[in-house]
Amino acid sequence: MLRFIFVLLLAATPLRAEVALPSWNDTPARTAILDFVDATTDPKAATFVEPKDRIAVFDNDGTLWAEQPVYFQFLFALDRARALAAADPEWAKTPALKAAATGDVKALMAGGEAALIEVVGATHSGMTVEEFTREAGEWVRTAKHPTKDRPYIDMTYLPMVELLDYLRLNGFSTYIVSGGGVDFMRGFTDEAYGVPPPNVVGSLGKATYQIVDGKPQVIKDPAIAFIDDKEGKPIGIMRSIGQRPIFAAGNSDGDYQMLDWTTSADGPRFGMIVHHTDAKREWAYDRDSMVGRLDKALTDAPAKGWLVVDMAKDWSTVFAK
Amino acid sequence: MLRFIFVLLLAATPLRAEVALPSWNDTPARTAILDFVDATTDPKAATFVEPKDRIAVFDNDGTLWAEQPVYFQFLFALDRARALAAADPEWAKTPALKAAATGDVKALMAGGEAALIEVVGATHSGMTVEEFTREAGEWVRTAKHPTKDRPYIDMTYLPMVELLDYLRLNGFSTYIVSGGGVDFMRGFTDEAYGVPPPNVVGSLGKATYQIVDGKPQVIKDPAIAFIDDKEGKPIGIMRSIGQRPIFAAGNSDGDYQMLDWTTSADGPRFGMIVHHTDAKREWAYDRDSMVGRLDKALTDAPAKGWLVVDMAKDWSTVFAK
Numbered sequence: 119m120l121r122f123i124f125v126l127l128l129a130a131t132p133l134r135a136e137v138a139l140p141s142w143n144d145t146p147a148r149t150a151i152l153d154f155v156d157a158t159t160d161p162k163a164a165t166f167v168e169p170k171d172r173i174a175v176f177d178n179d180g181t182l183w184a185e186q187p188v189y190f191q192f193l194f195a196l197d198r199a200r201a202l203a204a205a206d207p208e209w210a211k212t213p214a215l216k217a218a219a220t221g222d223v224k225a226l227m228a229g230g231e232a233a234l235i236e237v238v239g240a241t242h243s244g245m246t247v248e249e250f251t252r253e254a255g256e257w258v259r260t261a262k263h264p265t266k267d268r269p270y271i272d273m274t275y276l277p278m279v280e281l282l283d284y285l286r287l288n289g290f291s292t293y294i295v296s297g298g299g300v301d302f303m304r305g306f307t308d309e310a311y312g313v314p315p316p317n318v319v320g321s322l323g324k325a326t327y328q329i330v331d332g333k334p335q336v337i338k339d340p341a342i343a344f345i346d347d348k349e350g351k352p353i354g355i356m357r358s359i360g361q362r363p364i365f366a367a368g369n370s371d372g373d374y375q376m377l378d379w380t381t382s383a384d385g386p387r388f389g390m391i392v393h394h395t396d397a398k399r400e401w402a403y404d405r406d407s408m409v410g411r412l413d414k415a416l417t418d419a420p421a422k423g424w425l426v427v428d429m430a431k432d433w434s435t436v437f438a439k
Numbered sequence: 440m441l442r443f444i445f446v447l448l449l450a451a452t453p454l455r456a457e458v459a460l461p462s463w464n465d466t467p468a469r470t471a472i473l474d475f476v477d478a479t480t481d482p483k484a485a486t487f488v489e490p491k492d493r494i495a496v497f498d499n500d501g502t503l504w505a506e507q508p509v510y511f512q513f514l515f516a517l518d519r520a521r522a523l524a525a526a527d528p529e530w531a532k533t534p535a536l537k538a539a540a541t542g543d544v545k546a547l548m549a550g551g552e553a554a555l556i557e558v559v560g561a562t563h564s565g566m567t568v569e570e571f572t573r574e575a576g577e578w579v580r581t582a583k584h585p586t587k588d589r590p591y592i593d594m595t596y597l598p599m600v601e602l603l604d605y606l607r608l609n610g611f612s613t614y615i616v617s618g619g620g621v622d623f624m625r626g627f628t629d630e631a632y633g634v635p636p637p638n639v640v641g642s643l644g645k646a647t648y649q650i651v652d653g654k655p656q657v658i659k660d661p662a663i664a665f666i667d668d669k670e671g672k673p674i675g676i677m678r679s680i681g682q683r684p685i686f687a688a689g690n691s692d693g694d695y696q697m698l699d700w701t702t703s704a705d706g707p708r709f710g711m712i713v714h715h716t717d718a719k720r721e722w723a724y725d726r727d728s729m730v731g732r733l734d735k736a737l738t739d740a741p742a743k744g745w746l747v748v749d750m751a752k753d754w755s756t757v758f759a760k
Contacts, residue, residue: 247677300678300681301677314491315680316612316614316681322678325674325678326670326674327673333703333704334673334696335700336700356646357643357646360621361637378655379656379657383654
């Protein structure tokens with residue numbers, strides 16, 4: 119009897135169909151992912167990849183969590199500007215900082231990129247990296263999204279969290295490679311995605327080594343040292359990881375170079391784009407969006423062989439909570 | 440009988456004394472290391488550290504492998520200069536490059552830092568990062584040291600390789616944090632130390648994303664982007680690892696800030712200096728050395744509580760082969 123059940127189990131539809139990626143609908147997208155993992159992890163397959171080379175990289179904003187109406191790190195900067203201005207009336211001494219502190223996004227946008235850089239610099243500096251990361255993590259866990267009225271940490275995508283887990287279960291190393299600030303992301307990526315600080319690659323602020331109250335500290339400076347976006351993503355990967363990934367996931371043209379560089383090398387490769395098609399449960403946007411614009415990558419995806427995930431059709435659940 | 444043997448085993452000197460760190464003599468240095476690992480891994484101890492926070496960082500040159508008569512990466516640059524000049528007589532078109540190509544170290548040194556930067560830039564660029572790392576690894580495995588007449592990869596320190604293994608066995612994550620070039624080190628650190636490319640932090644050359652023969656590549660440029668030495672080490676650690684280590688090992692004043700920053704934070708901390716005291720088996724040098732100068736860190740070690748490892752007394756074997 120026991121043997122009979124065992125044979126039955128072996129003969130049944132592969133177990134993967136039952137348990138893997140439960141928040142993905144049974145569509146070709148899910149099958150393509152499962153097939154790629156099977157192909158690269160079967161030691162007898164010609165497409166087998168050694169565990170040390172199973173590097174998978176994921177963009178963050180719009181790929182692992184939401185990014186509307188604007189990147190969450192920007193909303194964090196506004197909240198910090200308000201708090202800093204409340205604690206010290208002298209703090210908001212320029213038009214850009216004043217606009218940020220009062221939440222006047224229109225005035226802030228009128229200042230262009232220079233104003234944004236000024237606000238990010240002023241709100242992301244003057245403390246140790248460790249303190250900043252702790253504050254960022256607390257904000258992500260407690261502050262609430264303006265329209266979805268839930269903590270930002272609950273606005274991660276459950277299907278993508280499952281995908282990260284599934285890849286790790288299959289011997290992949292998972293990394294985040296984002297235009298977002300690395301010190302910001304490290305405040306929550308372990309809790310939200312199971313991706314610990316060393317596996318987070320992002321944009322870098324300058325920092326200096328200083329003795330504060332007799333103790334050495336690494337202090338965040340207002341200037342930017344490296345932008346991990348577009349061409350910067352493959353460069354950031356080679357700086358921090360030192361190996362070309364075999365799996366890359368993104369959602370915007372900012373991920374084009376990372377996808378192209380990952381998938382154009384020899385051997386089995388996987389490129390994936392999360393397409394925001396779900397106005398009901400999340401948001402629907404692509405070619406004309408200010409945030410997370412997806413245009414060239416969407417056009418080129420079929421020729422490049424990149425999987426375009428249709429959020430509305432391919433995901434049974436969107437948010438982690 | 441079996442039970443009796445079992446009880447005997449439990450009652451005996453801890454197993455660690457028999458098997459851990461076999462190339463270390465039974466001196467206080469070895470005991471201090473074993474005690475720290477015990478203290479941080481015993482779940483019942485007040486000094487217990489969660490595995491995710493067991494970050495250990497190691498300098499490379501002079502700490503994990505030799506660095507005399509000069510940093511091995513510099514000898515690699517000279518070998519590459521000779522090969523590039525042989526392939527293209529136009530290549531050595533400046534005094535610095537000519538000196539490098541002919542191995543005229545005296546003339547090269549006369550050019551000062553600018554000459555060195557020119558030579559490193561010219562020999563470490565114009566190819567993909569992946570090709571460069573492959574070439575570096577091949578050189579480390581095959582080229583021979585000028586006086587010790589053995590491949591550089593055999594000039595790693597066996598006691599330090601054992602220490603890396605022992606820490607990993609006890610749930611530590613081990614990283615290299617070196618002034619050496621990250622793309623150079625990644626060619627051999629996995630084979631030599633069991634430290635894979637993502638766990639190597641080092642100085643960074645600039646790089647650009649380029650389409651070469653229709654395929655995207657990350658190409659090394661001659662300019663330097665980041666020097667991972669002195670104050671740069673804690674900054675490099677916060678960029679790449681994002682967590683303050685609890686264990687740091689170095690051998691020169693270039694490691695001072697990393698040691699100080701690591702050991703001055705709360706909780707159990709370990710700082711270690713490899714002191715080159717072994718003129719017979721390796722080299723003996725410290726305060727007056729051009730390479731790997733150890734002066735202030737040696738003076739401050741007792742007050743800072745850093746373990747100074749006496750290579751001649753504490754190590755029964757020096758080289759891996």
